[in-house]
Amino acid sequence: MRVWITLGGFVFLALTVGICAGHTWEGPDAVFRALAGDTSMESALLLEWRVPRVLAAALVGALLGLGGAIFQGVFRNPLAEPYLLGSAGGAALGATVALLVPLSLSQTFSLPILAFAGAWGATLLVIGVARAAGTMDVSTLLLSGVAVSAVLAAFKSFLMLALSDETVSLQVVLSWVLGGMQTPTWAGVGGLAAVSLAALLGCLALAPGLDKLGLGEAMASTFGMNVDRFIGVAVLVGAATVAISVTVGGLIGFVGLAAPHIARWRLGPLHRSVIPASALIGAAIVTLADAIARSALPPAEIPLGLVTAVAGGPFFLFLLARSRQW
Amino acid sequence: MVSLVAHNLSLIRAGKLLLDDISLSARGAGSIAIIGPNGAGKSTLLKTFAGLLYPSAGAVALGDQALQHVPADERARTIGYMPQHFAPHWDIRVRDLLRISVERVGTAAAAVRVDEVLTTHAIGDFANRWWSTLSGGESARILLAMVTAIDPPILLADEPAAALDPLYRLDMIERIAKRGRTGICIAVMHDIDLAFRFFDRIVMMKNGQVVADGSAAELFETSHLEETFGVRFLRSKIDNVRFAGIGWPTGSPSAKQVAVVGARSTVGIVKAAPL
Numbered sequence: 147m148r149v150w151i152t153l154g155g156f157v158f159l160a161l162t163v164g165i166c167a168g169h170t171w172e173g174p175d176a177v178f179r180a181l182a183g184d185t186s187m188e189s190a191l192l193l194e195w196r197v198p199r200v201l202a203a204a205l206v207g208a209l210l211g212l213g214g215a216i217f218q219g220v221f222r223n224p225l226a227e228p229y230l231l232g233s234a235g236g237a238a239l240g241a242t243v244a245l246l247v248p249l250s251l252s253q254t255f256s257l258p259i260l261a262f263a264g265a266w267g268a269t270l271l272v273i274g275v276a277r278a279a280g281t282m283d284v285s286t287l288l289l290s291g292v293a294v295s296a297v298l299a300a301f302k303s304f305l306m307l308a309l310s311d312e313t314v315s316l317q318v319v320l321s322w323v324l325g326g327m328q329t330p331t332w333a334g335v336g337g338l339a340a341v342s343l344a345a346l347l348g349c350l351a352l353a354p355g356l357d358k359l360g361l362g363e364a365m366a367s368t369f370g371m372n373v374d375r376f377i378g379v380a381v382l383v384g385a386a387t388v389a390i391s392v393t394v395g396g397l398i399g400f401v402g403l404a405a406p407h408i409a410r411w412r413l414g415p416l417h418r419s420v421i422p423a424s425a426l427i428g429a430a431i432v433t434l435a436d437a438i439a440r441s442a443l444p445p446a447e448i449p450l451g452l453v454t455a456v457a458g459g460p461f462f463l464f465l466l467a468r469s470r471q472w
Numbered sequence: 473m474v475s476l477v478a479h480n481l482s483l484i485r486a487g488k489l490l491l492d493d494i495s496l497s498a499r500g501a502g503s504i505a506i507i508g509p510n511g512a513g514k515s516t517l518l519k520t521f522a523g524l525l526y527p528s529a530g531a532v533a534l535g536d537q538a539l540q541h542v543p544a545d546e547r548a549r550t551i552g553y554m555p556q557h558f559a560p561h562w563d564i565r566v567r568d569l570l571r572i573s574v575e576r577v578g579t580a581a582a583a584v585r586v587d588e589v590l591t592t593h594a595i596g597d598f599a600n601r602w603w604s605t606l607s608g609g610e611s612a613r614i615l616l617a618m619v620t621a622i623d624p625p626i627l628l629a630d631e632p633a634a635a636l637d638p639l640y641r642l643d644m645i646e647r648i649a650k651r652g653r654t655g656i657c658i659a660v661m662h663d664i665d666l667a668f669r670f671f672d673r674i675v676m677m678k679n680g681q682v683v684a685d686g687s688a689a690e691l692f693e694t695s696h697l698e699e700t701f702g703v704r705f706l707r708s709k710i711d712n713v714r715f716a717g718i719g720w721p722t723g724s725p726s727a728k729q730v731a732v733v734g735a736r737s738t739v740g741i742v743k744a745a746p747l
Contacts, residue, residue, distance in 0.1 A: 222561035354579075357572045360561045368522050369576045370548030415562030416571075 149412055153426045157204070160433040164200035165192065167437035169444040172196075199329040202394060203436035203450075204429040205342045206327065207401060209391035211428020212349045214402025215409065215421045216384035219356035220377055221287055224410075227403035228265070228388040231287065232294040234399070236268025236385075237261040237392035238323055239302045245319050246309040262389035268294055269385050273377070325396040325451020327436055338394060345387045346425060352380050353417035360415060398435075398451050400458020401428050474550065474625040475499040476521060476656060480530035483516060483680075490516045491527070492680035498626075503652025505667035505688075506660045508677035509701055514660040515556065517677070518628050521658065522553040548576045552624035554648075556631045556660075558615050560603055566614055567599045573621040585621075593617040609640030616647060625655040634662055645670050664705070668692055668714045676700045692716065 165177045172192065180189035180197075210228070217226045217233070228234045240260035243249075249256050275290035302323070310316040330338065355376045358366040363373045391398070409423035435453040442448055476498045483491040490513050498504060506514045519525045521532060523539050532539040534550060542550075560569065567586060574585045590596045595617055598610065606614060612632065620627060629648050633641040641663065649670035651657040661667040667674060667688070674691045676684040677700075684696040691697070692714050697705050705716045 354572075354575060358576070360564070361569075361572065362555075362558065362561065364519075364522075364524055364553070364555055365558065367524055368548065368551065368553040369573070370544040372544060410562065414568060415560075415564050416568050 149423070153423060153430075156430045157426050157433075160430040160437075161200060161204060164203065164433040164437045165196050167441040168196055169441070171441070195329055198332055198335045199327060199440075200433060200436070201335050202330045202338055203327050204433045205335075205338050206391045206395035206398065207405075207428040207430070207432025208425040209342055209345055209387050209428070210395075210398060210401040210432065211405035211409075211424035211426070212345055212421060213384050213387040213391065214404075214428070215406040215417065215424040216349055216352060216356070216380055216387065217402065218406045219352070219359065219417055219420075220380045220384065222360055223287060224407060225288060225403070227400070228384070229397070229399040229402060230295070231291040232268035232272045232298065233265040233385050233388045234392060234397055235295040235298040235302075236264035236266070237389050238264070238397050239268075239298045239305075240264025240389075241322065241392060242302045242305050242319055245322070246305055258389060258393045261393045262386055264298075265389040265392065266382060266385040268298060269381050273381065321449060322396040323451075324449035325398040325454070326439070326447070326449045327395050330394075338390075341390055345383075345390060346422070348383045349387065349421050350418070352376075352383060353421055355380065356417040357415075360417075395432070396449075396451060398432065398454050400454050400462060401431050401435075404458060404461050405431060473500050474656060475533070475535055476551075476626055476658075477533045478517075478521070478530065479533065481517075481520060481527045481532065482529040483513075483520060483525060484528045485516075485525075490680055491520065493530070494680075494682050495530075496675065496682060496685065498656045498658060501652060501655055502657075502673060503649045503671045504656070504658045504673045504675060505671035506658065506675045506677060507662075507664055507667050507700075508683075512677040513680040514677050515630050516680075518553075518630050518658065518660055522551060522628050523547055524553070545576070549622060550624055551626045551628060552619040552622075554615060554619045554627065554629040554632055556634065558611075563602050563604045565599070566595070566601050566603065566606075569603065569614065569618055570621055573618045577622050589617055589621045609636050609644075612636055612640065612644055616644065620651070627651050627655065627657045627659075629657070629659040631660050631662055633666070641666070664697070664701075664716050668716050688714065 162174060162177065166172050166174060172188075176188065177192065179186075180192040213228045213233070217228055217231060218224060220226070221231070238261075240263050241257055244253055244256040244260040251259075272287065272291050272294050275294070276286045279286050279290075306316060306319055310319065355366075355371060358369050358371050359373070359376065361369070367373050388402075405428040406420055406424040408427050409420045413419040413423050432450070432454070435457070436450055439448045439450045439453050478494050478496045481491050481494040481496075482489065492513075494517060496517075506517065508514050516525065520527055521539075523532075523542075526540065534542050534547065539547070567590075570586045570589050571582055574589065575582050590599055593613070593616075595613060598606070598614060603611065603614075616629075616632070627648065632648055633644045636644060645659075645661075645663070645666045648657060648659055652672060659671070661671070668691075671688055674684070674686065674688050675682055676691070676696055683700055684691055684694070692707065697716060708715045
């Protein structure tokens, strides 16, 4: 219980810091006044611009944490991550197509749909390659993920070069690919919250299965699980979760790797705990990273993906250097 | 009455015939040890019984249903399978491991049922230990407790004591064979002496076929052991307990060899020494 209160406290702290931070630093008292219904210009700006942005960042972080927990659970591998296993790259390719290729469908629909199709297809491809090699071990998965990601990134770059012109700004795609939040409307935040809640419930439903799978495929199978079907469903849910986060926040690496790790380290490996904890940790991380992205070099914004990569890269190396499994 | 029956089972993997027309039946209660040289197909047969491998021809029947058609949760309730190697992918506490196991028959009162398992298997001291800190003997006991946590009427165990010290090995084999009193227990065994001592029935396999199948007392007296393994065995009975120990290679050994072997003393596991 104490762990959960601590986690909740961290998220609250991160949200507060996130709202305070920006081009100008606002004190917590100003934030409190704005939330309490103050009508000054300053408060209106906070409510219209900063609060929704911070909430969206937190939700994207939660989705990344969820996606990471699902992928690590499915692959039973502490190094599995949407970014490394091609899902994020697939989503990025799908989104690039949606942003650059003139389609009859409006971008509101084509962006999430193509991002999801890309994420799902890439993940299935990585699993397929690993299965064909007859093994799902770390090296095979990572190598096949790296190869698939490289091919997808090449396609994405080609599309960006070939299709961008005066009417479609490369800047839009680039800032999105590097990971960056746009400030959403309150309705947008509401919609994202609803979808995130659905993702959380979907992921939690997978928890007992992921626990069985953690005992190995043979044991899971004798415990009454249809392993292949479960992996198929779980990858679908994980890819959908990643696709939502990529649609909103672009490519933000390493959060999906770090959050489940910290969750397992504090709470043990049972997924009924790891999944929600990972969502909270992801929310806190991305909220803080977004705060840094907005306030480090005013008036410019650093792409969010760069902030998480700068912090997450060393974390990943740290994981590789130690062998303890969480 | 629970039953597990193989009808003319054959299994081909990568062009190799691993199981060759095996028919075997286990009904009601009893302990069965499967023995045979390496590569005989013992583990493959056990995995097919567990539903982990599908036969290429023939079928396994659980009760009056083909095993493939038994609903997965019913199979999980009925058959417990203890693999030769088990290592959870995440380090996990014993209590959580047992919890995952009891939850395969429903989540109601899972914590209470975990406590019961800890008590009945006398492993309460291990409840909060991490899997990675358990010794080989301890992890074997926890594995058995986990597999039998829901008391499945059928237990399949693949070389359950292969890597254990004599004391743990004896303890483990006794525990497993004991399950044959109330249900069916089938174990792949490497310790031939323990197989003949603790199990009711012996199935000998070689080259994917069953070459002998009978009560331990019966097969103890025949030359099937020699024919299956290609070595001679020393047999003795102490207090009506059968011992079959490895002697010397078959064929007619020279007088000198026999003399040398005969002069050597052999050591077998008898019983746990009083502490």
